[in-house]
Amino acid sequence: MTDMTLPLETPAAEEIEATLAASTRPPRDNVPALCHWIRNRYVSSDWDNDLLARLEMVLCRDGDGRVQAQPKSFHGETRGIAVTGPSRDGKSTLVRRVLERELGERIDDKRVGRHVVYQRVRTAATLKSVYRDLCAATGFTRLPARMTIPEAQELAMHRLRLADIRIVILDEVHNLLGYDNRAVNLFLKTFMQDGGEFCLIAIGTEVLRKFIYEREENLELAGRLLELSLKRFPQKTSLALINSALDGLSAEAGLRLAPSIRRDPYFAERILEGCRGSYGRSMRLISTSIVLALEEGASALDIEDFRRVFDLDLLYLNPENPFLLSDWAARATAAVGDAVGLIDSDFGAASKTRRRRKAGKGIPT
Numbered sequence: 474m475t476d477m478t479l480p481l482e483t484p485a486a487e488e489i490e491a492t493l494a495a496s497t498r499p500p501r502d503n504v505p506a507l508c509h510w511i512r513n514r515y516v517s518s519d520w521d522n523d524l525l526a527r528l529e530m531v532l533c534r535d536g537d538g539r540v541q542a543q544p545k546s547f548h549g550e551t552r553g554i555a556v557t558g559p560s561r562d563g564k565s566t567l568v569r570r571v572l573e574r575e576l577g578e579r580i581d582d583k584r585v586g587r588h589v590v591y592q593r594v595r596t597a598a599t600l601k602s603v604y605r606d607l608c609a610a611t612g613f614t615r616l617p618a619r620m621t622i623p624e625a626q627e628l629a630m631h632r633l634r635l636a637d638i639r640i641v642i643l644d645e646v647h648n649l650l651g652y653d654n655r656a657v658n659l660f661l662k663t664f665m666q667d668g669g670e671f672c673l674i675a676i677g678t679e680v681l682r683k684f685i686y687e688r689e690e691n692l693e694l695a696g697r698l699l700e701l702s703l704k705r706f707p708q709k710t711s712l713a714l715i716n717s718a719l720d721g722l723s724a725e726a727g728l729r730l731a732p733s734i735r736r737d738p739y740f741a742e743r744i745l746e747g748c749r750g751s752y753g754r755s756m757r758l759i760s761t762s763i764v765l766a767l768e769e770g771a772s773a774l775d776i777e778d779f780r781r782v783f784d785l786d787l788l789y790l791n792p793e794n795p796f797l798l799s800d801w802a803a804r805a806t807a808a809v810g811d812a813v814g815l816i817d818s819d820f821g822a823a824s825k826t827r828r829r830r831k832a833g834k835g836i837p838t
Contacts, residue, residue, distance in 0.1 A: 498510060504767055507727075511722060511767070512761070514725070516718045516722075516756055521570075524568065525540070525571060527701055528571070530699060531699065533545055542576050542578070542639050543639055544640070544670065544672035550666045551664075551665045551670050552665060552672070552698070553671075553699070554675070554699045554700075555698040556675070556677075557676070557678060557681050557700075558678070558679070558704075559751065560678055561751070562753040566753075568642060568676060569591065572642075580642070584610070589639070590611075590633065590636070591644065592606055592610060592642065592643055593644045594645045594648045598648050598652075600622055600656060601622055603643070603649070604625035607633060608629050611633065616628070622656075626663060641674070642676070643673065645677060646675045647681045647684075650680055658691055661675060706752060708745070711752060712745060715744050715759070718755075718756055718759050722759055722763055726767055728773055729773040730774055731773040731774060731775040731776070734776055744759065744795075747787060747791050748791070754790070758782060761782050762779045765781065765782055776796050783795070
């Protein structure tokens with residue numbers, strides 16, 4: 474088979490480092506840029522350390538102990554990590570941000586990095602289509618109309634090696650399950666043996682975790698992938714993270730906290746309960762509410778921003794909106810045994826008036 478090598482648009486190290494370092498908050502008067510910046514802010518947690526500990530097991534380290542984009546080889550074979558957890562809990566963001574920080578390499582699904590490729594497995598994917606997408610990521614799109622799976626595999630591995638890829642991130646791997654489970658087992662192992670020699674990071678839901686670690690026939694695969702199941706944090710830890718993010722992100726956005734939030738000792742509980750204990754959803758709710766306030770010209774973040782976002786985005790998850798003015802505070806105080814008779818209005822009334830932008834003057838993306 475003739476190899477038509479196309480030039481890769483892999484950015485230089487200086488460009489990548491400059492991109493990763495571009496974390497300076499945009500000016501307050503540049504609302505579109507500031508909103509984009511807030512939406513993409515990342516709040517670290519103990520999950521970062523959990524992932525890093527596993528990366529140190531499967532990747533080589535330099536003299537200072539920092540992980541390198543070079544898989545450790547065990548008798549000619551490599552190992553990987555399976556990152557699993559509920560949908561929208563932040564698995565993909567965790568993997569990408571930790572690797573970007575540790576390797577100084579931008580990771581996205583639009584182009585290959587210096588040594589890392591990130592590929593999202595499509596909903597109706599087949600093994601052949603995943604191999605085809607990996608080839609396309611390296612700039613090779615002229616695949617023969619008819620290819621066997623072994624041929625597609627050989628071509629994809631060849632293209633990845635030509636691009637000097639050493640870490641393969643496959644996201645939403647659960648989309649492959651049910652296609653041919655034995656074939657998926659072999660597909661995942663291929664990246665770490667049979668000349669693949671890549672470090673594989675497989676991301677998926679609980680379905681993927683059960684496939685790898687609870688099936689006897691997949692015991693060999695389980696031995697090649699270190700498990701990182703994103704368990705929910707203890708409530709005290711989650712509330713501390715939420716309060717820190719609420720204070721930090723609103724300050725970075727140049728917003729004050731309105732009395733309806735600042736005076737409410739249970740506001741973090743509202744967020745956590747509304748998101749059913751999900752750390753990732755809680756962070757997204759905070760950032761989305763801040764963006765709503767910014768886009769409407771507010772100077773303070775208000776409980777009303779959270780109520781509106783929750784009504785529009787999260788009622789499917791929890792039909793009780795915790796940001797409605799109700800007896801929520803009394804219920805919370807009763808739960809902790811402090812019956813002081815508080816009501817929500819004691820924390821400050823929500824402000825339902827907001828400067829709205831003129832029709833037709835939407836925020837550009």
